[in-house]
Amino acid sequence: MLFVLYVLAPALQLDQPLRLHYRGGAYGVRAEITLNTRTRVADVSLSGMPLGGELRGAASFGEGGDVVFDEELGKALRRRFVKIVDVVTDERFTTCWVVAELPIVGSTNITLRLVNV
DSSP: EEEEEEEHHHTTTTTOSSSEEEEEEEETTEEEEEEEEEEEEEEEEEEEGGGTTTEEEEEEOOOOEEEEEEEEEEEEHHHOOOOOEEEEEEETTTTEEEEETTTTTTTEEEEEEOOOO
16 A cells, blocks of 8 residues: 555655645735645735735636636735736746736736745
8 A cells, every 4th residue: 555655646746745835026015825735725815015905815726727816805906907817836836936917017927935834
């Protein structure tokens, strides 16, 4: 049984923790994301002066691969004319890149790094 788990662990991501924590930011906004690797749902926290305080909510990927936010967070981002186009991680899940469309700035990549919590 142990051999089967050892062989299948990379495919099942059993070597990855259940929750991965990322931090980063850009343009005065700090982002913290906690990704549940099993459910693929992320808890999102955004804070900073450009946002007028703090925004919190959940995000996941929709059937078409687009980023879907819970109702409250999605509404808050739309009100601020922020659109998250894509979210990508590297193979080892050490870095997360968020592609966002922001007012005035336009399209930008925001890099979030894995942190030990």
